[in-house]
Amino acid sequence: MSPRPGRRPGRSGARETILGTAREMFAANGFERTTIRAVAKRADVDPALVHHYFGSKVDLFTASIALPVDPREVLAPVYEAPLEDLGCALATALLAVWDSPHRDAAVAMFRSEIAGGDSGLIRTFLLEVALDPLVARIDRPAGTGRLRAEFVATQMTGIMLVRYVLAFEPLASLPSEQVVEVIAPTLQRYFTGELPG
Amino acid sequence: MSPRPGRRPGRSGARETILGTAREMFAANGFERTTIRAVAKRADVDPALVHHYFGSKVDLFTASIALPVDPREVLAPVYEAPLEDLGCALATALLAVWDSPHRDAAVAMFRSEIAGGDSGLIRTFLLEVALDPLVARIDRPAGTGRLRAEFVATQMTGIMLVRYVLAFEPLASLPSEQVVEVIAPTLQRYFTGELPG
Numbered sequence: 454m455s456p457r458p459g460r461r462p463g464r465s466g467a468r469e470t471i472l473g474t475a476r477e478m479f480a481a482n483g484f485e486r487t488t489i490r491a492v493a494k495r496a497d498v499d500p501a502l503v504h505h506y507f508g509s510k511v512d513l514f515t516a517s518i519a520l521p522v523d524p525r526e527v528l529a530p531v532y533e534a535p536l537e538d539l540g541c542a543l544a545t546a547l548l549a550v551w552d553s554p555h556r557d558a559a560v561a562m563f564r565s566e567i568a569g570g571d572s573g574l575i576r577t578f579l580l581e582v583a584l585d586p587l588v589a590r591i592d593r594p595a596g597t598g599r600l601r602a603e604f605v606a607t608q609m610t611g612i613m614l615v616r617y618v619l620a621f622e623p624l625a626s627l628p629s630e631q632v633v634e635v636i637a638p639t640l641q642r643y644f645t646g647e648l649p650g
Numbered sequence: 651m652s653p654r655p656g657r658r659p660g661r662s663g664a665r666e667t668i669l670g671t672a673r674e675m676f677a678a679n680g681f682e683r684t685t686i687r688a689v690a691k692r693a694d695v696d697p698a699l700v701h702h703y704f705g706s707k708v709d710l711f712t713a714s715i716a717l718p719v720d721p722r723e724v725l726a727p728v729y730e731a732p733l734e735d736l737g738c739a740l741a742t743a744l745l746a747v748w749d750s751p752h753r754d755a756a757v758a759m760f761r762s763e764i765a766g767g768d769s770g771l772i773r774t775f776l777l778e779v780a781l782d783p784l785v786a787r788i789d790r791p792a793g794t795g796r797l798r799a800e801f802v803a804t805q806m807t808g809i810m811l812v813r814y815v816l817a818f819e820p821l822a823s824l825p826s827e828q829v830v831e832v833i834a835p836t837l838q839r840y841f842t843g844e845l846p847g
Contacts, residue, residue: 564764572815572816572817599820603812603821604833606808606812607811607812607821607833608805608808610807610811611806611808612804614804614811615800615807618764618769619772619773620769621773621776621803623796623797624797624800631845631846636801639836639839649827
């Protein structure tokens with residue numbers, strides 16, 4: 454029963470140790486530069502155990518940020534949508550999750566990330582995991598992709614905040630399709646419209 | 651030196667007591683239904699003392715939410731702008747404060763309000779103090795004014811969050827005028843554009 458020196462005690466604690474370590478490393482170093490191998494090393498476990506518990510790196514990230522669903526699965530239809538439909542596709546995909554039973558977990562995650570002093574994890578989530586697969590496609594003219602993604606993030610996070618976290622009425626009770634109809638043109642303009650300067 | 655029973659000790663503590671009481675009451679009851687007289691009564695001080703320390707009710711609200719500036723003063727040019735310029739006027743007024751030395755206080759207020767479990771104060775601030783003077787003007791067709799104001803709030807809070815709280819680059823360093831240019835048409839559409847349903 455006594456663990457080897459330098460080892461965390463028992464398997465039951467290993468899952469939590471891996472999660473905590475992953476959370477720290479994703480926040481500090483971002484998604485791309487964090488490897489399962491590095492998390493395993495820092496958590497002092499075998500990489501196979503990380504794979505065993507969590508599957509892929511996106512799965513590990515999803516668990517570490519306490520997301521109820523894999524964001525890249527939710528956003529798959531967006532990544533595949535034609536450029537001119539991105540705004541509608543993104544609004545539709547997000548509202549489908551946010552207006553589902555997953556809402557509470559999504560709101561809790563958002564709220565705790567904003568409250569926390571460190572914005573590393575939400576940056577990693579929004580820019581590296583959720584929006585990154587889109588950046589190359591919306592990088593027209595070259596060099597604008599990241600800024601476009603960030604303007605998209607302003608509208609997405611604003612809806613999360615006002616409709617779900619603050620739950621202002623009547624917006625909180627507006628049918629999903631109507632919210633999509635209102636914000637899709639905004640998102641589309643940020644994705645593919647003219648930018649100043 | 652010993653205070654009367656039922657009285658808060660000394661004047662030096664009265665200012666803080668008034669502020670805390672005002673904060674609670676604005677959050678619970680909103681701006682309109684909170685009076686200086688009621689705050690004074692609950693704080694067990696003379697209403698004249700509240701006026702002496704804080705001036706008007708908007709001033710008291712501004713202090714209780716730890717705002718560096720009177721929001722209705724900041725937004726005065728917006729209230730007076732022609733309908734078709736509201737988007738640009740609002741973006742310009744907000745960015746002027748947020749890109750000034752007042753930024754830190756505004757970010758701190760935003761962050762602590764989101765983090766707190768109670769959204770009463772930020773609801774009061776956004777809907778009753780900041781946007782309320784606009785609602786009647788944008789209520790076309792009748793009954794849509796409040797929803798329009800809330801969509802405007804999604805874009806405003808999203809910019810606050812992504813540009814200032816999370817400070818994503820390159821958006822955080824984009825010149826104010828360019829941010830205004832990008833978001834003004836969005837705000838304008840929410841203020842006066844078509845709404846579904």
